[in-house]
Amino acid sequence: MFPSLNHYLILSAALFCIGAAGVLTRKNAIIIFASIELMLNAVNLAFAAFARHWGDVSGQIFVIFSLAVAAAEVAVGLAIIVALFRHKESVNIDDVNLMKW
Amino acid sequence: MIELLSQAAFWLFIIVTVGSAVVVVFHKRVIYSAFALLFTFFGVAGLYVFLAADFLAASQVLIYVGGILTLIIFGVFVTAKIYTMTIPQQTHQRFLALIPVLVIAGVLMYVLFTADWKVIDHPNQPTTARLGKLLLTTYLVPFEVASVLLLAALIGAMRLARPREEDHEQ
Numbered sequence: 001m002f003p004s005l006n007h008y009l010i011l012s013a014a015l016f017c018i019g020a021a022g023v024l025t026r027k028n029a030i031i032i033f034a035s036i037e038l039m040l041n042a043v044n045l046a047f048a049a050f051a052r053h054w055g056d057v058s059g060q061i062f063v064i065f066s067l068a069v070a071a072a073e074v075a076v077g078l079a080i081i082v083a084l085f086r087h088k089e090s091v092n093i094d095d096v097n098l099m100k101w
Numbered sequence: 102m103i104e105l106l107s108q109a110a111f112w113l114f115i116i117v118t119v120g121s122a123v124v125v126v127f128h129k130r131v132i133y134s135a136f137a138l139l140f141t142f143f144g145v146a147g148l149y150v151f152l153a154a155d156f157l158a159a160s161q162v163l164i165y166v167g168g169i170l171t172l173i174i175f176g177v178f179v180t181a182k183i184y185t186m187t188i189p190q191q192t193h194q195r196f197l198a199l200i201p202v203l204v205i206a207g208v209l210m211y212v213l214f215t216a217d218w219k220v221i222d223h224p225n226q227p228t229t230a231r232l233g234k235l236l237l238t239t240y241l242v243p244f245e246v247a248s249v250l251l252l253a254a255l256i257g258a259m260r261l262a263r264p265r266e267e268d269h270e271q
Contacts, residue, residue, distance in 0.1 A: 072254030
């Protein structure tokens with residue numbers, strides 16, 4: 001069978017690493033969010049691949065829950081970013097050190 | 102012929118997904134990153150179709166592209182002088198950040214190639230009906246918890262993003 005499990009898992013690992021690189025190197029809070037979404041997508045892809053190759057749709061149920069959590073996370077996260085921008089006129093995470101020390 | 106076309110489509114989806122993900126992470130302008138995310142989400146939706154996950158492909162387009170991406174682009178428009186914001190996007194720690202990324206990649210690849218994955222070959226079937234049954238029987242409690250989580254997130258997001266009372270009075 002051509003698109004084998006490994007194809008999807010390697011793609012998923014690559015997406016996850018790209019997202020991790022984004023979280024670690026970018027300073028704009030919105031891009032960090034986008035990178036987190038990339039990592040979530042990578043994990044979802046792995047779940048769906050396992051569900052397909054194990055022949056059990058439970059894996060897809062996990063993807064649905066992960067979608068719900070991602071939606072909640074983005075809603076709250078962007079609300080925080082909007083509140084932050086109202087206070088500091090910036091979305092640079094270096095300006096956010098209120099809870100750092 | 103069909104086989105060849107489907108392989109070509111598969112590789113096309115992979116290239117679109119990975120390529121646009123790289124643009125998301127490394128492009129200097131925020132607005133380009135936000136729109137590149139659109140192609141990543143569509144690419145993943147296409148791969149769901151290859152995985153016989155029809156319902157997931159549809160909800161990926163609806164939720165990620167219709168909801169999350171719209172929110173992110175909205176966030177970009179609200180918060181930035183977007184077209185000029187090229188500085189300071191990267192930290193000075195690019196090479197330092199490379200270390201954990203390479204460690205993660207190494208661990209993932211090690212697991213991937215050493216684990217003995219059990220693969221069952223079986224024909225593609227539509228999954229929507231089976232998903233619906235599972236959600237309302239085995240996974241009923243998590244399903245309800247997820248809906249409570251979404252409600253809480255909705256209320257919390259509104260509370261956070263709302264201007265303060267004293268701001269209104271001025």
